[in-house]
Amino acid sequence: xxxxxxxxxxxxxxxxxxxxxxxxxxxxxxxxxxxxxxxxxxxxxxxxxxxxxxxxxxxxxxxxxxxxxxxxxxxxxxxxxxxxxxxxxxxxxxxxxxxxxxxxxxxxxxx
Amino acid sequence: xxxxxxxxxxxxxxxxxxxxxxxxxxxxxxxxxxxxxxxxxxxxxxxxxxxxxxxxxxxxxxxxxxxxxxxxxxxxxxxxxxxxxxxxxxxxxxxxxxxxxxxxxxxxxxxxxx
Numbered sequence: 001x002x003x004x005x006x007x008x009x010x011x012x013x014x015x016x017x018x019x020x021x022x023x024x025x026x027x028x029x030x031x032x033x034x035x036x037x038x039x040x041x042x043x044x045x046x047x048x049x050x051x052x053x054x055x056x057x058x059x060x061x062x063x064x065x066x067x068x069x070x071x072x073x074x075x076x077x078x079x080x081x082x083x084x085x086x087x088x089x090x091x092x093x094x095x096x097x098x099x100x101x102x103x104x105x106x107x108x109x110x111x
Numbered sequence: 112x113x114x115x116x117x118x119x120x121x122x123x124x125x126x127x128x129x130x131x132x133x134x135x136x137x138x139x140x141x142x143x144x145x146x147x148x149x150x151x152x153x154x155x156x157x158x159x160x161x162x163x164x165x166x167x168x169x170x171x172x173x174x175x176x177x178x179x180x181x182x183x184x185x186x187x188x189x190x191x192x193x194x195x196x197x198x199x200x201x202x203x204x205x206x207x208x209x210x211x212x213x214x215x216x217x218x219x220x221x222x223x224x225x
Contacts, residue, residue: 002154031210043155043200043215056212090154098143098210102154 003027004103006091012109018079021106025072025093031055032074033100034066038087049074081110114138117201117216124191125224132219134201135183143204144177144184145213148197155200159186191223 003026013019025032034046045058049068060066063081068074078085086109092100117134124130134144145160161168161175161184168175172191177184184203188195201216 002156033212035215042217043202045212045214048212050210058212094210096210098204099157099160100145100213102147102156104154 002101002103004091004093004101006089006103006106008106009104010107010109012111013081014111015081015083017081017110018077019081019108021076021078021089021091021108023074023076023091023103025074025091026095026101029093029095029101030072031094032068032072033092033094034060034074034076035090035092035102036087037090037105038084041087043090046076078108083110086110115201115203115214115216117219119219120217121220121222123222123224126191126193128191130188130191130195130221130223131185132199132201132221133183133185134203134216135181136203137182138203138205139179139182141203141205144175145202146173146175146186147200147202147215149200149218150197158199188221191221193223193225196221196223 005024007022030051033048036044046060047066048056052068066076088105090105091103094100115136142163147155148158149155172189174187198218200218202213204211
C-alpha cells in the first residue's frame with residue numbers, strides 16, 4: 001500500500017457524461033499528479049498540483065479539469081466523455097525528495 | 112520538452128539470465144531518473160531511482176546506470192526470476208527539479224521463462 005488512495009476503483013458510464021475521480025495523497029505530501037494510462041499511449045502526464053496551485057500541465061484535454069483542495073485531496077473532472085477516454089487514471093503524490101507514490105488507479109469505461 | 116525513448120518494447124529471457132532495458136532522453140536539464148515495475152492492472156511501483164549526480168546505483172539484483180554525456184540510463188536485472196515478469200517503465204523529471212512532472216517511456220514487457 002503506497003498510502004495514496006483513489007476512488008472509485010471502477011467507473012462505467014456513457015458517452016457524453018461527466019465523472020469525477022478523487023485522490024488523497026500520502027500524509028504530508030503536497031504534490032499531486034494525475035496520469036492517464038491507455039493501451040496505446042502508455043502513462044501520459046495530465047496535470048500536477050502543489051499545495052493547491054497548478055504547477056505543471058501535460059496533455060490534458062480541455063474537457064478535463066482538476067483541482068486540489070485545502071486538505072490536499074484532488075479531483076479530476078472528465079466531461080463530454082468519449083469512447084477514447086476509457087483508460088486507467090492514476091494519481092500520485094511525491095515526498096520531499098521527489099519520489100512518486102502511485103494510487104491504485106480508477107478504471108474508467110465509457111460505453 | 113522532455114522526451115524519453117525506451118527499448119526494447121518486449122524482452123524475453125530465461126530464468127537466471129540478465130535483462131537490460133535502456134532509455135535515452137533529450138533534455139540535458141533532466142535530473143531524476145526512476146524506474147517503475149507495473150504488473151497487470153496494478154499501480155506502477157518504484158523499484159530504483161538515480162539522480163543526476165550519481166553514475167550508478169545498485170539494490171540487490173537491480174542496478175541502474177546513468178550516462179549524462181550520452182543522455183541515456185539503463186536498468187539491469189540479474190539472476191532474473193519468473194516474478195520479475197512485468198512491464199517496466201523508465202521515467203525522468205526535467206529541469207523543474209525532482210518534484211517536477213515525470214515523463215515516462217512507453218514501457219518494456221519483460222517475460223522471464225522458467
